[in-house]
Amino acid sequence: MTFLEHRRKLQTSRPARYEAMCEIRAFEDRAQALFFEGLVHGTTHTSQGQEAVSVGMAVAARPTDWVTCTYRGHGHALALGMDPSVVMGEIMGKRIGSVGGVGGSMHLCEVSVGLLPTFAIVGAGIPVAAGAALTSQVRGTDDAAIALFGDGAANIGAFHEGLNLAAIWKLPVVFICENNHYGEYSRIDLTTPVEDIAVRAVSYDMPGHVVDGQDVDAVSEAVGAALARARAGEGPTLLEMKTYRYAGHSRADPGAYRPEGELERWKERDPIAIYRTRLIEEGELTPEEAGDIEDRAARRIVEAEETAAGSEDATVADMFRYIYAP
Amino acid sequence: MTFLEHRRKLQTSRPARYEAMCEIRAFEDRAQALFFEGLVHGTTHTSQGQEAVSVGMAVAARPTDWVTCTYRGHGHALALGMDPSVVMGEIMGKRIGSVGGVGGSMHLCEVSVGLLPTFAIVGAGIPVAAGAALTSQVRGTDDAAIALFGDGAANIGAFHEGLNLAAIWKLPVVFICENNHYGEYSRIDLTTPVEDIAVRAVSYDMPGHVVDGQDVDAVSEAVGAALARARAGEGPTLLEMKTYRYAGHSRADPGAYRPEGELERWKERDPIAIYRTRLIEEGELTPEEAGDIEDRAARRIVEAEETAAGSEDATVADMFRYIYAP
């Protein structure tokens, strides 16, 4: 399946969205396991629990829109249509990896799906997305840009400067804050004096909305509306997706700082389970079909891992490539 | 008059406030003239029109509070009680200058009046003031800190980060935005999507108020209330002073970008004229007394200039002092 077919399917088929979320979950579980088993070097940041944001965003975005996201980017990359073996390959330091294996888990990129190099510096992708939107504005196209970032990132200067610039220039960009309630080991209320990041839109005379980040349809609808606004020349929007990450912040973190029961409560609102129930209730899937989808997604990740694991390692010569453009 | 006497007088005597504003005006007019006449090297940023903010702030602040401000700092320094010959001396590169003449117009400092080194980098003084407030909080004193900055500074990351940190730590600090409607040559509406900077307080769950910056009593009252709140442990406040600078941004700027009539309209709300009328109406001054005050203030600036001009230049050896503390 080409990424264009994938994106078209996401747009037209709700079961395809379900499948995309299952695929991300399977990928992230496996990525985490690889690190725990010590099979992979370095660190990783997984996104189990946040799949609806990735997929809902990818449903709404056009393939020609530009997206910036963070080190917690596997889900977004897969949702946008990157091949899982390419993401896995990058994590494993393989030449088929999205950056040729010299970047690692925090550094994905795929121009064809619209993904700019993912950012390992908190907040840095926010003004960069505004800049991608500037390109559309200058060229007079109606492509837009999307910046994905965390709740913690809403406290850094680049957030403020990026939103302000986008607002004053009326740039076609959608700012999506994935509020998973933690920045590393710190709960948001220890670092952020407001409950909803969305209220900060007021500072830029920009619409700001809180969205249920566990509901892929709600996400795609909100992002779709904001993108439509952007394409119509009405400027940027701030969307806050309320969500939760099931895993710790990164490889090294078991998440022990979370109050008892919090994880369990959020798991009751698991985006994949919610959607499964909904699709079955609304007659779009039978339980058997859902089971098939889950199996297929799981299999694809197993295959992707095999493909990646069996492929060539990045070489010393690869380190020297692409330092300067010709 | 020691600076403590000066501050006590400001607190208890409205004519003293009038005199302080007259003194700043006379100082700034003279500073500007010195640059135009080419008698001084470098650049300067004067504050004619904004005197009520400086004096109102100094009325409300305690001598043990800390203040950060910008390159447009002569007025604040004088209001806080710095000797005009010391400010003039710094502008002229004299050893009696507040920084020994090696800093220049943008760099004043006087620990005894609570003035930290003034900032030539936009926004930089904002988190620094939060840090000064942290000292009070850690030591359990009820001193507070004040950060003065411009409307343009409200768009830079340090503003956002400084206010957020102060809010989450409930630091005893008052953020005073002097909205003189321009950042260099750009009117605020070209760079800032909101009319009132004060609304940005919402992003930090902090009180935010718009204040008439041309009314010294209104300024002192608003700053006083915010300081009381800070000292009581209730956290920071954002105050926006609506004001105007009569001169261009700096030595080199005639202010040609201003719409016709704007300067004249603001001059009708001149803070010194307003206060003169009020004090006379309320029977606190006769016109003769007001005239005496104006003469005295003017004379003091003439004398300060003579003192400064007649004093020793900073020397080459002075350049090498105070690079590292012992």
Added chain:
Amino acid sequence: MNQAIAAALADEMHGDPDVIMFGEDIAAAEGPFKTSAGLLKSFGPLRVRDTPISEMGFLGAAVGAAATGLRPVIEIMFIEFIGVALDQLVTEAAKFHYLSRGTITVPLTVRGSVGAGLGFGCQHSQTLETWMYGNPGLKLAVASGPASAYGLLRSAIRDNNPVVMLEPRVLYARRAQMETGEDAVIPLGKAAVAREGADVTLVALGAMVPNALAAAEGAPWSAEVIDLQTLVPYDKEALLESVAKTKRLVTVEENPLTGGWGSEITSFVAGEMFGELEAPPIRVTCPDIHVPFGKELEQRYLPNPGYIAEQVGALLETGRRPPHWWEAYR
């Protein structure tokens, strides 16, 4: 030189609709140093924009615009201000090509005014090449006058990498008859021999090029003066060729001594030409202090032609490193 810069910008903007420009007060006000005179009028507000005071925000936006097809030129009014935005330049822009497996280029030009001499005080008078020259993926050029500003800036804009272009503020008012157009374009990575000579090679950048030339004029020794033009990547061949002839190297630099780029140049040559030099490679720099305010102090702080000549003369005479003038003040 400010007119040469405006001309280079206009010429590139005429030639390529993807070239856009933004910064603080560069559009309506035509730049605090009038380096964008006429551009708003010629190219309109879509391509020439004033920004809020937010270097991180607009530098970041330039990175995004460059990565997606435009060729932005942005202005950092005084180079110190990049201290609030370095991340976007060094950690993002310079690494994007690498982090995209070569699929993305960042043809971004960051212009910044630099240097002492105009009484702006210690937070507005540095050159700060040293913040940027140890970072792979970036290029860095420095103008030494109207012709080099024009020629280097045009190359910087055309280059497919992020290029920092530093403009010594004292030179903005410098006027000179000069060519414009294609023939006046100066390639990045190439030094220029500003003056030929036999006894010693003086290597300078920016505002120190005219000072080095002035020092060489009428001196009893014959100095070859090299305008490095591009610091990253610097022209190793030109350096080795000149020093092979003169056997002596002096760098002339507007920076504190410690950690300045002169250390790289002297270290490189000392490593390559060991045993072939007739004197130690030396660095003529500013002292390790902040830039002082005050006309005389600032002039004393900077390596002026007289001091450069003194240092070179002493080196030639003694074959040893002459003392820095400031050793007396320590």
Added chain:
Amino acid sequence: MNQAIAAALADEMHGDPDVIMFGEDIAAAEGPFKTSAGLLKSFGPLRVRDTPISEMGFLGAAVGAAATGLRPVIEIMFIEFIGVALDQLVTEAAKFHYLSRGTITVPLTVRGSVGAGLGFGCQHSQTLETWMYGNPGLKLAVASGPASAYGLLRSAIRDNNPVVMLEPRVLYARRAQMETGEDAVIPLGKAAVAREGADVTLVALGAMVPNALAAAEGAPWSAEVIDLQTLVPYDKEALLESVAKTKRLVTVEENPLTGGWGSEITSFVAGEMFGELEAPPIRVTCPDIHVPFGKELEQRYLPNPGYIAEQVGALLETGRRPPHWWEAYR
């Protein structure tokens, strides 16, 4: 080494109530590298604080707190993050003493983890001393193991200037028997002779100190290994003394070649000891590329003991600069 750091922090906090500490996840979580284990419990939330993700904000707050009487120690989790906050350190903190005529001091310590070797990729693996070492008013020290981390950090906290203290991340897990207490304090500005030797002086910092020592062990030549400890100000006397004895200098540095601190050290010694050296001063460094991900690539990128020994051996044998290993890849 992380325990040594926590111990140094605790000892200084016990000794001086003005010492406070803040940074991202350093209080409740005790630091991502466990360098503040136990501190929140011992000293309470007034003195040990978690911050929002806002390096500019909290570094700036530390400057303000230091200027008004406290002795803050802040943590920049990975030194790259100072790219969003350099202004506060270099343009403000380092200049405050000067800009207050000496009436204000800024006894601020900025701790940052640095370096490659743990697979964090090119935005989390640099050392970046070069951003900070050319700026008067700052000091800069680098830990090379538990004892030096402890000893230098205590001095950094006591120093009345802003001090950057860099901690190589690969060393955090290093364990060693060591002294604590007053006798274990290491003064800033002094190098340590980590190993005596006669034929060549190896000058290293941070994680390269163990590598240089390993290269020296069992080599057929006798190397003196100097742990510079403090890069700003660096110990000129110690360098000259050692090289006067060995006549040969090799710097071992975890940085790209161009613009690294090795250029300063080699340039300085080449200038002072011209004619007395028996080989060119050389720099053993990383190549001018980004830090790669991948265990093997990262190890190849770094100067490992084998490569250091090779370079030193070749220098001693030929008296010329040996080629860098990466010249084959260019």
